[in-house]
Amino acid sequence: MQTNQEAPVDLRSLLPEELKTLMKELGQPAFRAEQIFSWCARGAGLEEMSNLPKDLRQRLAEMAVLHKPEILKKQVSRDGTIKYLFSLRDGNAVESVLMRYRHGTSLCISSQVGCRMGCTFCASTIGGLVRSLTAGEMLEQVIFAGLDSGERIDSLVLMGIGEPLDNYDNVIRFIQLVSHEKGLNLGKRHISLSTCGVVPGIERLAGEGLPITLSISLHAPNNALRSAMMPVNRTYPIEQLMRAARRFAKETGRKVYIEYTMIAGQNDSPAHARELAALLRGMLCHVNLIPLNPVEGKRQKSADTSAMARFAEVLKDCGVTSTVRRKLGDDIDAACGQLRRSSTKKETL
Numbered sequence: 001m002q003t004n005q006e007a008p009v010d011l012r013s014l015l016p017e018e019l020k021t022l023m024k025e026l027g028q029p030a031f032r033a034e035q036i037f038s039w040c041a042r043g044a045g046l047e048e049m050s051n052l053p054k055d056l057r058q059r060l061a062e063m064a065v066l067h068k069p070e071i072l073k074k075q076v077s078r079d080g081t082i083k084y085l086f087s088l089r090d091g092n093a094v095e096s097v098l099m100r101y102r103h104g105t106s107l108c109i110s111s112q113v114g115c116r117m118g119c120t121f122c123a124s125t126i127g128g129l130v131r132s133l134t135a136g137e138m139l140e141q142v143i144f145a146g147l148d149s150g151e152r153i154d155s156l157v158l159m160g161i162g163e164p165l166d167n168y169d170n171v172i173r174f175i176q177l178v179s180h181e182k183g184l185n186l187g188k189r190h191i192s193l194s195t196c197g198v199v200p201g202i203e204r205l206a207g208e209g210l211p212i213t214l215s216i217s218l219h220a221p222n223n224a225l226r227s228a229m230m231p232v233n234r235t236y237p238i239e240q241l242m243r244a245a246r247r248f249a250k251e252t253g254r255k256v257y258i259e260y261t262m263i264a265g266q267n268d269s270p271a272h273a274r275e276l277a278a279l280l281r282g283m284l285c286h287v288n289l290i291p292l293n294p295v296e297g298k299r300q301k302s303a304d305t306s307a308m309a310r311f312a313e314v315l316k317d318c319g320v321t322s323t324v325r326r327k328l329g330d331d332i333d334a335a336c337g338q339l340r341r342s343s344t345k346k347e348t349l
């Protein structure tokens with residue numbers, strides 16, 4: 001059974017309540033909504049929804065879309081990290097990265113095709129923003145990475161291609177979908193949203209009452225350095241960003257994670273560490289120190305392990321907890337945007 005590519009209803013983006021309304025419109029009993037929702041969460045196509053009447057499946061095929069992404073590319077790292085390039089129904093592609101930790105399997109997903117935030121160290125932003133993903137397209141990444149790997153996804157990170165708070169409504173809908181008990185039932189506490197510092201989005205998120213984790217990609221401890229690395233800082237400088245982060249921690253009672261990518265000679269000195277510690281004093285937070293994954297065409301290099309250890313030591317002396325993160329998948333195109341970019345480059349050669 002073929003789905004209609006022009007149809008406006010994106011079945012995988014609908015919550016059970018909305019499917020119930022749709023079923024009512026189609027003269028179907030309400031319980032069909034849960035059946036469809038559960039099939040969608042398992043990655044089934046309409047033709048596989050064997051407990052639905054054939055005429056309903058036919059009607060849905062005419063009026064709705066239910067895309068099954070293709071795996072355009074898959075890279076498996078020595079450490080077990082898997083990077084996927086998934087097709088979207090309009091011919092675009094997005095990346096997801098599956099990482100295996102001692103505490104379980106985590107999936108990093110994309111929220112947009114490309115990104116307009118312009119961070120200087122990032123491959124995802126090189127071609128700008130193409131479009132935002134629907135909630136269903138974010139869910140697809142979780143479902144099909146799980147099906148392909150045969151792993152249960154224990155936690156999710158919205159830290160792939162795109163700025164999640166630049167696609168706010170779809171991201172919130174996605175969180176509701178993926179955590180729904182009739183679907184994948186992934187606990188909201190196991191979902192982490194990473195932002196480059198879109199302050200109005202952080203403030204809005206603080207009021208949603210969602211027990212998710214907020215990560216802030218800070219990467220620099222002062223405005224001069226941060227504005228040079230991350231143009232978003234010119235609109236929302238560090239003082240505003242820290243106020244919003246403190247508010248999020250206070251309103252949700254949840255620790256904010258500060259992501260700090262260590263770039264050799266740029267932001268990795270003990271003086272930078274002291275500046276960072278002063279910024280975070282008294283805040284419910286934890287710092288992740290991340291080695292930079294080099295991006296082809298960019299000159300920046302990762303700080304070395306001794307600089308990272310020294311940085312962590314200074315933070316500790318100032319009362320700020322931190323973790324030096326392992327470099328996962330450094331033998332594949334692991335930094336966000338690199339697989340999509342290398343694939344697009346090859347296609348255009």
Ligand code: SF4
Binds near residue numbers: 116123161163195
């Ligand atoms: S780091 Fe994130 S926010 Fe910045 S350009 Fe890359 S994808 Fe966009």
